[in-house]
Amino acid sequence: MTGNIKKNILLTAALLLLSGVFYFASSVNLPVIDSKADHYFSEAIKKATIAYATTRGVNAVVSVLKESEIGMTPAGVGVNIAAGQILDPLDDMTERLSSVLVIAIVSLGIQKIAMEVGYAVSFKTISFLLPLFIVPLWLNKNWANLFVSPLVKIIAIVFVLRIFLPISSVGNDFFYQQFLKEQMEYSKEKLAVVSANYETMSLFDAQESDGLWSKIKEATKGLELKAKELKEIFSSITENLGDIIDSLLKLTVLYVTLFIMQVIVIPLFMLWILLKVVDKIFSANLESRFINNLKTKRTEAVEQEST
Numbered sequence: 200m201t202g203n204i205k206k207n208i209l210l211t212a213a214l215l216l217l218s219g220v221f222y223f224a225s226s227v228n229l230p231v232i233d234s235k236a237d238h239y240f241s242e243a244i245k246k247a248t249i250a251y252a253t254t255r256g257v258n259a260v261v262s263v264l265k266e267s268e269i270g271m272t273p274a275g276v277g278v279n280i281a282a283g284q285i286l287d288p289l290d291d292m293t294e295r296l297s298s299v300l301v302i303a304i305v306s307l308g309i310q311k312i313a314m315e316v317g318y319a320v321s322f323k324t325i326s327f328l329l330p331l332f333i334v335p336l337w338l339n340k341n342w343a344n345l346f347v348s349p350l351v352k353i354i355a356i357v358f359v360l361r362i363f364l365p366i367s368s369v370g371n372d373f374f375y376q377q378f379l380k381e382q383m384e385y386s387k388e389k390l391a392v393v394s395a396n397y398e399t400m401s402l403f404d405a406q407e408s409d410g411l412w413s414k415i416k417e418a419t420k421g422l423e424l425k426a427k428e429l430k431e432i433f434s435s436i437t438e439n440l441g442d443i444i445d446s447l448l449k450l451t452v453l454y455v456t457l458f459i460m461q462v463i464v465i466p467l468f469m470l471w472i473l474l475k476v477v478d479k480i481f482s483a484n485l486e487s488r489f490i491n492n493l494k495t496k497r498t499e500a501v502e503q504e505s506t
Contacts, residue, residue, distance in 0.1 A: 211333050222326035225319065229365065233318070236365035239372040240311040244304060250387055250450065251300040256394025257443075258293040261286050264433055289440065292447040299454045306462055314364040321361035325354050355477045359470070367469045371461040379453050386453070389446040393436060 228234065265286050328350055335346050436443065 207336055210336055214329050214332050214336075218326045218329040220326075221322045221329065225322035225326070228318075229362065232362070232365040232369055235372065236314060236368040239368045240307060240314070243371075243375070244307045244311070246383075247300055247304045247307065247454075250383075250454075251297060251304065253387055253390050253394045254293050254296050254300060254447075254450075257390050257447075258290065258297065260393055260432065260436075261290045261293060264436070265290060286436070289436070289444060289447070292444055292451070296447050296451045296454070299451055299458070303454050303458050306458060310364060310368070310461075314368070317361050317364060321357050324357050328354055328357075359473045359477055363466070363470055363473060366473070367461075367466045370465045370469060371457075374460055374465065375457060379457055382449060383453050386446040386450045389442060390450075393443060 331346060331350055
């Protein structure tokens, strides 16, 4: 009996010490993966936001041009071209890409918040659960063993959730760097040239002058300048319409691919691996050893009482 009591005291002390370690570890980042995960989410959200702003800039330019009739004079013959009919496909593509980017940004934001909650809560939860193993340790009752199996499983799940998102984000970053980054950057550069025209358009009505005659002259001059600028922008877009639509289409496909990979494929794959590892190394061994230790002590106690 004395030997069993000493073992119980040592195990109790070890559990309390381990509980304290997990509690204080909740405020410490895991080496490498936590910093990489933070960097990935910050950069991914920033890049997706820039892509969204660029797309909305393109959409703004297209919207202005669609409402105009641009006077063109090829070979000295004046021709009015309805800009809206030409730019409708471009407008549709920008709207679709904008919707995809909003979903991607929201998804990344939710994952980042979930990861930060995991940082704050997971190890503290484990630290509060570990002392509960003390109950079956000191009570030589069959019902006490019922605590062990669910406790081990809960701790295993919480531990998996703590490292799941950081490891998944590292996998997402690797996939992005290796397969998507170059194509995305190239497509965004193509669109940035178009969206930059929105700044020019926003300056059309910026100038003000005093006096009625000055205002009339400035208004006439402004209309001529506006028509000229719109014509140049329209010509530039129509000349490169195929490349612009191609860039929008590529970005849409790439962001849909990235969304599927970062939300479904890679997380599920990482979760499956982590659960397998925990099941093989952590959960099964700890549970069986703890229960076997309780059964051995109970058998020794019964034998000592019978003698």
